Amino acid sequence: MAEAFTMNGGDGLQHVFRGKSDKQISLIGILQRAGSNAAKETMREVIFEKLDVRSPTSASNTFRIADMGCSVGPNTLFSMQTVQESIENKYPSQGFPPLDLEFQVFFNDLTSNDFNTLFASFPPNKGYFAVGVPGSFYSRLFPASSLHFVHSSFALQWLSKVPEQLLDKNSLAWNKGRIHYTSASGKVANAYTSQFENDIDDFLNARAKEVVAGGMMVLITLGRPDGTHHSKLPLCLLLDALGSSLMDMAKAMELTAPMSKTDVPVGPQDMVIHLRAGIEGMLAKHFGNDIIEELFERTSQKSAEISYALEIQLFVDLKRQ
Numbered sequence: 107m108a109e110a111f112t113m114n115g116g117d118g119l120q121h122v123f124r125g126k127s128d129k130q131i132s133l134i135g136i137l138q139r140a141g142s143n144a145a146k147e148t149m150r151e152v153i154f155e156k157l158d159v160r161s162p163t164s165a166s167n168t169f170r171i172a173d174m175g176c177s178v179g180p181n182t183l184f185s186m187q188t189v190q191e192s193i194e195n196k197y198p199s200q201g202f203p204p205l206d207l208e209f210q211v212f213f214n215d216l217t218s219n220d221f222n223t224l225f226a227s228f229p230p231n232k233g234y235f236a237v238g239v240p241g242s243f244y245s246r247l248f249p250a251s252s253l254h255f256v257h258s259s260f261a262l263q264w265l266s267k268v269p270e271q272l273l274d275k276n277s278l279a280w281n282k283g284r285i286h287y288t289s290a291s292g293k294v295a296n297a298y299t300s301q302f303e304n305d306i307d308d309f310l311n312a313r314a315k316e317v318v319a320g321g322m323m324v325l326i327t328l329g330r331p332d333g334t335h336h337s338k339l340p341l342c343l344l345l346d347a348l349g350s351s352l353m354d355m356a357k358a359m360e361l362t363a364p365m366s367k368t369d370v371p372v373g374p375q376d377m378v379i380h381l382r383a384g385i386e387g388m389l390a391k392h393f394g395n396d397i398i399e400e401l402f403e404r405t406s407q408k409s410a411e412i413s414y415a416l417e418i419q420l421f422v423d424l425k426r427q
Contacts (some may be wrong), residue, residue: 145259145326145421147186152423153192154199158320159254169193169207170253171234172316174243175261176213177224183232186211186258186368190233193255207313209234214243218387242266244308248316256313256323260419263328266305269297283353286345288337295336310424317426329420344381344409355397378406 159169171189176182189208198204213224217240230373241247243258244266271279272294279293287295313323328341336342382402390398 139154144419148326148421150192152322152324153189155194156423156425157193157322158425159256159318162204167206167208168210170210170212171255171257172212172214172239172248172253174214174258176224178220180227181259182213182224183227183229185259186234187254189257200302202309210237211235212237212239212248214241214247216240216242244305244312246312246315250315251318252320253316254318256317259326260328260353262306262309265298265301266308267301269301272326284348285352287344288342288346290427294375314426319426322423322425325422327420330417331418341381344377344405347408348381348405350402350408351401354404355400378402378409
């Protein structure tokens with residue numbers, strides 16, 4: 107599971123990143139950038155108000171930042187720029203002399219992430235020393251008290267593994283014929299909830315050991331409005347369409363022509379491209395590459411019938427005492 111949970115790398119339309127130019131960001135990059143922009147000012151405010159690291163370490167003037175779940179696109183670079191600029195401006199704006207800091211940024215994702223594409227997108231004047239850190243953020247990745255700021259954007263929705271109850275035919279939570287909990291029983295949804303609770307507990311415990319006193323963490327993740335059932339959310343509806351397409355293909359066993367959608371404006375079919383960038387690797391690992399084109403063509407057709415409801419994102423800031 108850990109090796110399958112990475113965004114598409116490379117430079118195709120279904121990939122997170124299509125080049126160094128801001129105009130070449132693919133659909134998934136556009137959607138994630140919109141979410142990051144919405145949180146940009148809030149992140150600056152919480153850094154100004156809550157970050158309390160006047161002297162990064164007793165032996166060094168290095169300020170260490172980690173982005174958990176960086177993927178391969180430029181959005182992680184924009185987020186790190188926002189963090190760096192906010193920290194550099196924090197103390198002078200509050201009447202203190204500026205800190206003489208050097209920045210070191212750790213870009214973390216799973217070992218199967220396309221770090222080469224990420225590294226190739228670095229600007230020449232990035233203003234920090236960059237390091238790639240492969241591994242799951244649900245476990246320890248850094249020495250104790252070594253990080254001053256941790257950022258994670260649209261990554262914590264990925265669980266560390268499939269809940270075991272879903273795979274047990276004798277379990278009341280056996281998720282037969284489905285790849286998601288949208289149309290499943292409450293017991294299936296509860297199994298996913300329980301796995302998330304375990305995972306987020308592991309994530310927070312690991313970061314609590316790694317972040318210095320006075321340092322902080324900002325998390326941006328998916329959410330849903332109060333009173334809106336998960337079966338009405340765009341992502342859940344798309345996953346239902348994807349699961350239905352897989353079942354159709356299992357019955358038909360014939361391949362069709364590849365999808366030809368190439369435009370960028372956000373619509374139902376473009377949302378399928380967004381979905382594909384995130385989970386194609388996982389599906390290919392389970393079912394093979396041969397079915398991918400037909401699968402997403404079928405899902406694209408089904409998505410035209412979807413009526414979308416409002417979706418929200420959550421912004422969480424935590425300070426290490």
